[in-house]
Amino acid sequence: MSLLERQVGYNLRRGYTRFAAHLREALAPVGLSQRTFSVLSVVVSNPGITQSDVARGLGIERSGTVVTVDELEAQGHIARTPVTGDRRAYALRATEQGRAKLDEALAAAAAHEDELLAALTPDERAMLLSVLRRIY
Amino acid sequence: MSLLERQVGYNLRRGYTRFAAHLREALAPVGLSQRTFSVLSVVVSNPGITQSDVARGLGIERSGTVVTVDELEAQGHIARTPVTGDRRAYALRATEQGRAKLDEALAAAAAHEDELLAALTPDERAMLLSVLRRIY
DNA sequence: TATTGTTATACTCTATAACTATA
DNA sequence: TATAGTTATAGAGTATAACAATA
Numbered sequence: 001m002s003l004l005e006r007q008v009g010y011n012l013r014r015g016y017t018r019f020a021a022h023l024r025e026a027l028a029p030v031g032l033s034q035r036t037f038s039v040l041s042v043v044v045s046n047p048g049i050t051q052s053d054v055a056r057g058l059g060i061e062r063s064g065t066v067v068t069v070d071e072l073e074a075q076g077h078i079a080r081t082p083v084t085g086d087r088r089a090y091a092l093r094a095t096e097q098g099r100a101k102l103d104e105a106l107a108a109a110a111a112h113e114d115e116l117l118a119a120l121t122p123d124e125r126a127m128l129l130s131v132l133r134r135i136y
Numbered sequence: 137m138s139l140l141e142r143q144v145g146y147n148l149r150r151g152y153t154r155f156a157a158h159l160r161e162a163l164a165p166v167g168l169s170q171r172t173f174s175v176l177s178v179v180v181s182n183p184g185i186t187q188s189d190v191a192r193g194l195g196i197e198r199s200g201t202v203v204t205v206d207e208l209e210a211q212g213h214i215a216r217t218p219v220t221g222d223r224r225a226y227a228l229r230a231t232e233q234g235r236a237k238l239d240e241a242l243a244a245a246a247a248h249e250d251e252l253l254a255a256l257t258p259d260e261r262a263m264l265l266s267v268l269r270r271i272y
Numbered sequence: 273t274a275t276t277g278t279t280a281t282a283c284t285c286t287a288t289a290a291c292t293a294t295a
Numbered sequence: 296t297a298t299a300g301t302t303a304t305a306g307a308g309t310a311t312a313a314c315a316a317t318a
Contacts, residue, residue: 009248017272062300120267131264171308
């Protein structure tokens with residue numbers, strides 16, 4: 001094993017890069033990117049959530065969510081609605097079409113994960129998940 | 137656990153993003169980026185390796201290594217030398233300074249990993265490594 | 273024909289900084 | 296003062312495409 005291969009960070013990068021490319025292909029026919037997929041997922045699960053809270057939940061900057069929400073809105077998957085009591089904020093809600101699109105994306109993502117993680121036992125997969133979550 | 141949190145890919149992205157940012161800070165005082173660090177490491181461990189083989193080893197494109205090698209060469213850490221018998225290729229070799237710089241970087245990277253993985257047992261850490269390697 | 277190195281260009285995700293309008 | 300949203304810009308890593316020189 002080389003110097004790099006002994007490092008968790010290096011393997012994390014290789015694994016993530018592989019995953020990201022594969023997911024991109026899996027989501028392309030659905031018409032979503034990794035980013036729009038993440039945001040749509042959060043909005044569907046949290047109706048009325050604000051952009052700032054989406055950003056906090058995903059661990060990214062607000063400026064990034066704006067563009068992603070613009071994209072999802074243009075596609076008709078989510079809508080910005082006023083927040084009663086705070087005229088600065090927008091409440092994000094998925095449209096019926098957006099919810100259907102998410103189901104499509106979730107199916108594609110599940111197939112993609114099953115394919116990439118075929119070499120792992122269910123235990124290893126669960127362990128990978130729990131360990132990754134403790135890193136960030 | 138949300139829809140996204142159940143996905144390995146999502147956690148991989150969060151973990152990698154965190155790792156990358158932390159490593160960047162750790163390597164900044166050393167004067168290396170993730171990319172130059174990786175390439176320098178491969179060159180030190182494989183004296184005389186060509187750029188194409190570095191690219192293959194790291195799983196990136198040749199075009200990316202050119203720029204990285206340019207950078208390392210400008211810093212005086214590696215040198216391009218002719219390959220006897222193939223005038224297309226360059227043999228990459230680390231300078232004495234490059235080897236010292238790599239030692240510095242390895243120490244910084246090790247400290248960075250220990251810090252980020254403090255919550256994991258040695259077993260979990262080893263398991264994470266082996267599982268990630270089976271993904272790509 | 274295939275490969276090495278190279279250059280130019282672009283894409284994805286993310287971050288920083290500065291701004292407005294509200295609170 | 297602090298927060299929500301916005302815009303512009305930039306950075307890091309990667310990819311694609313085309314080319315000259317060489318194999």
